[in-house]
Amino acid sequence: MSDNSDDELMPDWIPYSHRPEWSDVTPLAQDDGPYPVVQIAYSEKFSEVYDYFRAILAANEKSERALKLTQDALQLNPANYTVWQYRREILKDLKKDLHMELEYLDNIIENNTKNYQVWHHRRVIVDQLNDPIRELPLTENVLKMDPKNYHAWQHRQYAIKKFNLYDDELAYVDRLITEDIRNNSAWNQRFFVLKHFGFTSEILGRELQYTTTRIKRVPNNESAWNFLRGLLSQCEGAIDQSSYVNDFCEELYESGGRFVFLLAFLIDLNERRYMQCEEESKKAEFYKKIEHMCTILSTDHDSIRQNYWQYMLQRIRSN
Amino acid sequence: MTQNGDFRDFTALKKEKFNDDNFATITSIEQRTTENAIEKCFDRFEQLQALNAHTAKLYRDEHCRYLSKYIERLPQSYECLDCSRPWNVYWILNAASCLNHTFPEKIQNNIIDFLIKCRNPKGGFAGGPGQYPHLAPTYAAVNSLCIIGTKRAYEAIDKDSLINFLWSVRAPDGSFQMHVDGEVDVRGAYCAISCAKLVNISEEVEKELFKNTVEWVASCQTYEGGFGGAPDLEAHGGYAFCGIASLVMLGGTHCFNSEMFLRWSLYRQMRFEGGFQGRTNKLVDGCYSFWVGACIPIVQAIMAKENIYDAHLLKKPFFDRRALQEYILLCCQKPNGGLIDKPGKPQDLYHTCYTLSGVSIAQHCENSMSPLILGCLTNELLPVHPIHNIPPMAVVKAYMYFNQLSSEQAMSNDGGRTSSSREASSETTTATTTSSMSEELSSSFDGGVSISN
Numbered sequence: 113m114s115d116n117s118d119d120e121l122m123p124d125w126i127p128y129s130h131r132p133e134w135s136d137v138t139p140l141a142q143d144d145g146p147y148p149v150v151q152i153a154y155s156e157k158f159s160e161v162y163d164y165f166r167a168i169l170a171a172n173e174k175s176e177r178a179l180k181l182t183q184d185a186l187q188l189n190p191a192n193y194t195v196w197q198y199r200r201e202i203l204k205d206l207k208k209d210l211h212m213e214l215e216y217l218d219n220i221i222e223n224n225t226k227n228y229q230v231w232h233h234r235r236v237i238v239d240q241l242n243d244p245i246r247e248l249p250l251t252e253n254v255l256k257m258d259p260k261n262y263h264a265w266q267h268r269q270y271a272i273k274k275f276n277l278y279d280d281e282l283a284y285v286d287r288l289i290t291e292d293i294r295n296n297s298a299w300n301q302r303f304f305v306l307k308h309f310g311f312t313s314e315i316l317g318r319e320l321q322y323t324t325t326r327i328k329r330v331p332n333n334e335s336a337w338n339f340l341r342g343l344l345s346q347c348e349g350a351i352d353q354s355s356y357v358n359d360f361c362e363e364l365y366e367s368g369g370r371f372v373f374l375l376a377f378l379i380d381l382n383e384r385r386y387m388q389c390e391e392e393s394k395k396a397e398f399y400k401k402i403e404h405m406c407t408i409l410s411t412d413h414d415s416i417r418q419n420y421w422q423y424m425l426q427r428i429r430s431n
Numbered sequence: 432m433t434q435n436g437d438f439r440d441f442t443a444l445k446k447e448k449f450n451d452d453n454f455a456t457i458t459s460i461e462q463r464t465t466e467n468a469i470e471k472c473f474d475r476f477e478q479l480q481a482l483n484a485h486t487a488k489l490y491r492d493e494h495c496r497y498l499s500k501y502i503e504r505l506p507q508s509y510e511c512l513d514c515s516r517p518w519n520v521y522w523i524l525n526a527a528s529c530l531n532h533t534f535p536e537k538i539q540n541n542i543i544d545f546l547i548k549c550r551n552p553k554g555g556f557a558g559g560p561g562q563y564p565h566l567a568p569t570y571a572a573v574n575s576l577c578i579i580g581t582k583r584a585y586e587a588i589d590k591d592s593l594i595n596f597l598w599s600v601r602a603p604d605g606s607f608q609m610h611v612d613g614e615v616d617v618r619g620a621y622c623a624i625s626c627a628k629l630v631n632i633s634e635e636v637e638k639e640l641f642k643n644t645v646e647w648v649a650s651c652q653t654y655e656g657g658f659g660g661a662p663d664l665e666a667h668g669g670y671a672f673c674g675i676a677s678l679v680m681l682g683g684t685h686c687f688n689s690e691m692f693l694r695w696s697l698y699r700q701m702r703f704e705g706g707f708q709g710r711t712n713k714l715v716d717g718c719y720s721f722w723v724g725a726c727i728p729i730v731q732a733i734m735a736k737e738n739i740y741d742a743h744l745l746k747k748p749f750f751d752r753r754a755l756q757e758y759i760l761l762c763c764q765k766p767n768g769g770l771i772d773k774p775g776k777p778q779d780l781y782h783t784c785y786t787l788s789g790v791s792i793a794q795h796c797e798n799s800m801s802p803l804i805l806g807c808l809t810n811e812l813l814p815v816h817p818i819h820n821i822p823p824m825a826v827v828k829a830y831m832y833f834n835q836l837s838s839e840q841a842m843s844n845d846g847g848r849t850s851s852s853r854e855a856s857s858e859t860t861t862a863t864t865t866s867s868m869s870e871e872l873s874s875s876f877d878g879g880v881s882i883s884n
Contacts, residue, residue: 142559142560142561143548143560143561144545144548144560145541145544145545145548145560146544147541147544147545148541148545149502149503149520149538149541149542149545150501150502150503150504150505150516150519150520150523150545151503151504151505152504152505152506152507152509152510152512152513152516153504153505153506153507153509154507154510154513155507155510158510158513162513166561169561188510189510189511189513189514191511191512191513191514191515192513192514192558192562193514193558193562193563193565193609193610193613194514194557194558194561194562194563197563197610197611197612197613200612228609228614231614232613232614235614236612259457260710260713262660262664262665262667265664265665266660266661266664269663269664273663291456291457292456292457292458293454293456294456294458294459294712295456295458295712296665296710296711296712296713297665297710300653300655300659300664300665300666303653303654304663307663329452329454330451330452330454331452332450332451332452333452333712334698334711334712335711335712338654338655338695338711339654341654341655342654342655345654376694414702416447416700416702416705416750416751416754417697417698417700417749417750417751418751419747419748419749419750419751420693420694420697420749420750423744423745423747423749426744427741427744430740430741430744
């Protein structure tokens with residue numbers, strides 16, 4: 113919520129009531145009833161523009177001037193989904209060139225990157241044009257300003273899925289992870305791309321190496337650990353890959369690593385071994401490891417989640 | 432017995448600050464800046480507490496004054512929420528319920544009249560009078576009217592046209608658009624299901640209206656364990672709540688990975704700040720106190736139901752309920768009323784609602800008869816329903832009203848003849864639809880949320 117005054121946004125403003133081309137329209141005030149609640153202290157300009165919009169909507173007028181009016185209304189409140197929806201109807205009725213609409217949106221999106229409606233409008237227009245040529249550059253531009261912008265990633269995934277634009281995406285993701293290894297949105301996008309190509313054992317091997325290298329460099333980075341877990345879930349039955357991860361974790365631990373996410377990983381690993389083991393003495397050994405890790409997590413490394421680590425230990429014990 | 436919680440040791444806490452592994456990136460730099468701002472709040476509190484042991488106070492009166500003022504008028508900065516006016520009503524009413532503050536009857540009636548103005552003749556509620564109907568303000572309006580809970584309020588929901596609206600935004604794959612030709616995401620499913628449940632739609636209609644919805648929602652769970660807004664999107668606190676709440680309401684909790692979800696949710700609690708972040712490697716934000724905070728007791732209840740042998744181990748909530756209250760009390764209150772995202776941000780109604788309902792969850796989620804209250808005992812808030820985020824009583828009363836309504840309708844359809852068998856079967860239907868929800872939750876929410884009789 114910004115306190116930008118509207119005059120700053122539109123310096124040469126002429127009220128609609130002073131415009132001869134609008135003299136035939138009677139503005140329609142908002143009907144809040146006799147005793148309104150949550151009444152917003154609208155600026156004069158806001159009230160006037162929306163009074164004219166309501167009049168146009170009521171008359172179902174689809175004209176050039178109505179199209180321009182929606183632009184003023186959207187500048188004042190780009191979250192007004194009714195105005196966007198009506199604008200789409202006008203565009204359709206007037207058979208407007210939708211490429212112009214994309215240009216208009218470039219500008220609007222740049223100033224309203226966290227708004228559901230602008231991105232949805234973009235998507236509808238791109239669908240109608242059936243042409244994604246500007247979507248990857250647009251989202252790239254927005255992600256340059258905010259590499260975790262959820263709407264931009266959502267739009268990017270839409271364009272990639274719908275128009276099959278996967279080919280260069282891994283290179284882009286890699287660049288973002290290089291810029292900020294903690295950018296979880298980029299890691300998520302990596303998983304999205306890999307899922308499309310399929311987790312073949314070749315890809316899994318390459319990705320495991322990619323991830324473990326980055327964990328070694330920044331071992332307290334949850335994004336990379338979660339990604340590793342995600343990869344491992346795709347390794348069902350792939351013994352080589354699973355043991356690669358196990359060895360990696362155990363080496364890290366043996367060399368003195370006591371990172372929270374490493375310990376959590378080792379607990380899961382030892383739990384699996386414990387459950388599968390038939391031999392009593394070995395079973396006790398796995399249990400001892402689990403007990404030690406749950407204990408140091410709950411007392412020292414991750415005490416904010418101590419209830420959880422104590423539960424993990426009790427649960428394993430009771431099984 | 433009410434138990435008084437202790438604050439964490441702020442000196443010892445310093446070791447919990449973010450470890451950047453000597454590899455600074457924009458994420459770690461912003462994280463440290465945020466921690467420093469929060470550390471200042473903690474340090475200030477520690478010094479003040481040495482002067483007066485009773486400084487950890489929820490500013491009840493100030494928050495109530497803020498809400499009372501805003502229920503009537505909002506400043507110009509709320510122009511950007513001109514299409515979310517029922518949301519403004521709901522945020523105020525639910526925050527006020529947490530604070531045990533009720534508005535005078537006259538204002539309640541004005542609220543009902545205003546929401547009727549937002550209602551579309553064909554069904555559903557819009558962001559403001561004269562706008563198109565939309566699922567988000569529909570959810571907000573239905574919740575608001577249930578909080579008010581008078582006959583007039585229930586009538587204002589207009590159940591039949593509401594259901595028509597829900598049909599109009601349903602997509603063939605079981606997902607929901609926010610409005611006709613609008614965007615699709617998990618919010619849509621959650622809002623639609625929540626409204627449908629509160630007005631107690633019949634089992635047959637529910638089955639049809641939400642056909643494939645469980646599968647669609649479940650497909651939004653990511654490799655991290657949380658839910659994204661749509662399939663393949665990043666796990667996110669707000670969508671995670673919508674996802675799990677939807678599955679619980681539709682009885683579809685067997686379709687997702689609860690262990691992964693639990694761990695992901697727990698990892699959103701920040702070790703230094705005490706509050707929750709919404710996504711991995713993002714900053715703390717007070718609103719996730721509810722969105723993620725509520726996920727944890729919900730998923731624990733699901734797991735306890737799935738595995739009765741472990742149920743006793745799952746009774747105690749696994750997140751740090753003191754640390755969360757500490758963050759909200761010490762870092763998110765404005766002395767002139769209203770609550771915030773994080774230090775340095777201005778107060779707003781959205782954050783006021785979700786910080787308070789998050790604190791309420793933290794206080795009451797183990798067992799509503801022995802809440803865990805941090806600071807002054809007067810900081811205790813009233814419980815909220817973890818799925819609908821309105822008072823638990825408001826949920827029960829709505830069910831009962833709409834159940835009564837449907838049996839009356841059934842009777843009049845019968846040509847006025849009293850059909851005891853029909854009445855009985857309609858009651859059974861209600862019992863089953865409501866109990867599926869209460870059973871899921873009963874192990875974690877003993878008192879407040881048990882809906883079945």
